[in-house]
Amino acid sequence: MFSFYWRKFIVPYWLLALTAVLCFIVASLAGLAAPLVVKLLIDDALAAGNIKFLHFITASIVLLYLIRGLFSYFYGYGMAKAGNKMLAKLRQDMFTKLQSLDYAYFMKTPSGDLISLFTNDMLFIQQAITVGIPDAIVESMNLLAIMAIMIYFDWELAMVTFATLPFIIVAISFFNNKIGRLGLLVEHTLAKVTAIIQQSLVSVMIVQSYVREEYEYRKFSDKIHQAADDLLKTQRLSAILVSLVEFLAAIGLTIIIWYGGREVINGHLSIGGMFAFLVYIINVPMPIRKISQAMTYLKLGAIAWKRINSLLNEQIPSIVDGYLPMPVAKGFVEFKDVSFAYQPGKSVLQNINIAAKPGEIIAIVGPSGAGKSSFANLLLRFYDPDKGTIYVDGMDIKNLKLNALRQHIGFIQQEPILFNATIRENIRYGCLDATDSQIQRAAQLSNADDFIGSLPQGYDTVVSELGGNLSGGQRQRIAMARAIIAEPAILLFDEPTAALDAQTEKLVMADIRKVSAGRTTFIITHNMSTIAASDRVVYLMGGRVVETGTHQELIDKGGLYARAVQLGELELCITH
Numbered sequence: 001m002f003s004f005y006w007r008k009f010i011v012p013y014w015l016l017a018l019t020a021v022l023c024f025i026v027a028s029l030a031g032l033a034a035p036l037v038v039k040l041l042i043d044d045a046l047a048a049g050n051i052k053f054l055h056f057i058t059a060s061i062v063l064l065y066l067i068r069g070l071f072s073y074f075y076g077y078g079m080a081k082a083g084n085k086m087l088a089k090l091r092q093d094m095f096t097k098l099q100s101l102d103y104a105y106f107m108k109t110p111s112g113d114l115i116s117l118f119t120n121d122m123l124f125i126q127q128a129i130t131v132g133i134p135d136a137i138v139e140s141m142n143l144l145a146i147m148a149i150m151i152y153f154d155w156e157l158a159m160v161t162f163a164t165l166p167f168i169i170v171a172i173s174f175f176n177n178k179i180g181r182l183g184l185l186v187e188h189t190l191a192k193v194t195a196i197i198q199q200s201l202v203s204v205m206i207v208q209s210y211v212r213e214e215y216e217y218r219k220f221s222d223k224i225h226q227a228a229d230d231l232l233k234t235q236r237l238s239a240i241l242v243s244l245v246e247f248l249a250a251i252g253l254t255i256i257i258w259y260g261g262r263e264v265i266n267g268h269l270s271i272g273g274m275f276a277f278l279v280y281i282i283n284v285p286m287p288i289r290k291i292s293q294a295m296t297y298l299k300l301g302a303i304a305w306k307r308i309n310s311l312l313n314e315q316i317p318s319i320v321d322g323y324l325p326m327p328v329a330k331g332f333v334e335f336k337d338v339s340f341a342y343q344p345g346k347s348v349l350q351n352i353n354i355a356a357k358p359g360e361i362i363a364i365v366g367p368s369g370a371g372k373s374s375f376a377n378l379l380l381r382f383y384d385p386d387k388g389t390i391y392v393d394g395m396d397i398k399n400l401k402l403n404a405l406r407q408h409i410g411f412i413q414q415e416p417i418l419f420n421a422t423i424r425e426n427i428r429y430g431c432l433d434a435t436d437s438q439i440q441r442a443a444q445l446s447n448a449d450d451f452i453g454s455l456p457q458g459y460d461t462v463v464s465e466l467g468g469n470l471s472g473g474q475r476q477r478i479a480m481a482r483a484i485i486a487e488p489a490i491l492l493f494d495e496p497t498a499a500l501d502a503q504t505e506k507l508v509m510a511d512i513r514k515v516s517a518g519r520t521t522f523i524i525t526h527n528m529s530t531i532a533a534s535d536r537v538v539y540l541m542g543g544r545v546v547e548t549g550t551h552q553e554l555i556d557k558g559g560l561y562a563r564a565v566q567l568g569e570l571e572l573c574i575t576h
């Protein structure tokens with residue numbers, strides 16, 4: 001269970017950890033010498049009335065604590081440095097892994113669970129690394145040193161004193177097991193709490209429009225109380241453990257007083273020797289308590305690591321990167337006999353054959369669930385087809401480097417996601433080294449330049465997180481500028497006007513026509529005016545292309561498409 005600490009922390013940062021431990025040993029030796037000084041003070045300075053030696057001892061105490069303080073600092077600093085490096089590396093590894101995972105992974109994993117890995121679980125690991133490991137190493141060494149010195153002094157008295165140790169060890173392991181199990185529950189509940197917070201933040205509009213604030217609060221509050229109750233149980237167990245350990249250590253103290261006192265009276269032990277023993281035994285509960293607490297931290301950290309590790313070990317992405325760079329693309333796209341299912345046996349697209357050439361605007365139309373968005377998912381290689389091949393400029397897209405393929409496709413969604421950054425940064429996201437004048441040109445092309453110019457901060461206006469300070473049409477235009485700034489050969493719109501009112505929809509449609517000039521454009525749409533403005537309509541139904549042609553050809557044909565138009569099904573969908 002604890003092996004990951006060895007592999008991830010001790011081995012990679014062994015030099016820092018070793019230096020820290022050596023510093024600790026020096027600090028600890030200085031601390032451990034203190035009771036010996038007490039013995040010398042009583043036996044050789046006070047009892048012998050030696051003033052000179054008293055001065056020497058006084059100076060020694062100052063020096064010992066100076067050394068102890070200095071090396072404790074080096075030790076603490078070294079351990080913190082190694083711990084922080086390890087945590088930063090772990091966070092980087094987790095983030096890199098997250099970026100490398102398929103779209104499909106994010107479709108099946110709740111984002112709250114993932115956020116919880118970076119917050120709650122990292123916090124448990126942090127505690128384990130920065131407190132658990134140092135305390136476990138250091139305090140075990142401290143304890144062993146105290147025991148060794150006691151044995152060296154008077155092994156018989158030491159053995160009698162240690163009679164309570166087995167009870168202490170049994171108590172610690174019994175309570176720690178219980179604490180570990182409860183810790184697992186706490187971590188699980190905290191992950192749920194994070195998920196609730198995350199969900200209520202992104203769906204604040206739904207929460208407020210359904211007046212579900214109270215309902216959300218109750219959900220949150222139930223989980224928080226559950227976590228607090230479980231946490232309290234672990235803290236109660238820890239408190240019982242500490243008291244029990246202190247009680248058992250106090251029995252050791254009583255034994256020294258009784259047995260050691262007899263030794264002193266019989267002349268087998270000096271008074272200073274007995275005092276030194278007492279000081280050592282008084283120092284025993286602290287390391288034991290710290291070791292026990294460190295074991296709890298290590299246990300909780302190990303549980304958190306298990307969850308983090310399952311992310312890091314998430315199987316290699318099913319979308320395997322290609323090898324062809326494709327620096328320029330013309331925009332020829334062909335779907336050849338493409339079939340696809342998200343789950344085995346549940347076919348979503350069947351034998352799709354579509355070919356498009358540069359400059360063409362193709363409307364992908366069909367009833368809800370027909371497979372239109374799945375078509376987009378395949379072109380972007382969020383998923384690979386089960387059968388058939390998709391070609392761009394005659395090359396199987398599986399052979400193309402993913403970043404090359406995606407860089408040639410400008411993707412604009414129904415409700416575009418803009419980042420909480422300036423409009424300039426949002427547009428530049430499409431091409432990170434774009435100049436300001438390129439950004440402005442892209443904005444002009446998507447008809448965003450005018451409204452951006454009328455904002456007090458212009459291109460430096462910060463877009464609020466949920467895009468609240470911009471209208472739907474304005475957000476759509478910024479998203480279009482972002483998509484076209486990299487000059488993609490292919491444009492892919494998924495219901496670009498569905499979230500807009502009729503007036504804005506017309507304007508955005510005009511913008512789409514402007515930006516799609518010379519590019520291969522696919523528009524997934526229910527909108528009649530968009531369909532009518534396209535060069536060709538591909539009508540999907542039940543995952544199959546049932547009809548294809550211009551809007552007029554299909555109307556004249558009087559088939560399924562014409563029927564859908566006649567029944568107003570397509571326009572009906574706009575209002576959904």
Ligand SMILES: Nc1ncnc2c1ncn2[C@@H]1O[C@H](COP(=O)(O)OP(=O)(O)OP(=O)(O)O)[C@@H](O)[C@H]1O
Pocket residue numbers: 107342343348366367368369370371372373374375
């Ligand atoms: N990630 C997914 N996992 C499993 N099944 C999915 C997934 N996404 C979509 N589906 C299923 O695939 C089918 C086609 O969905 P798709 O989103 O492509 O349809 P659509 O034509 O775009 O529909 P709409 O017009 O309602 O957006 C549906 O039956 C849907 O339930």
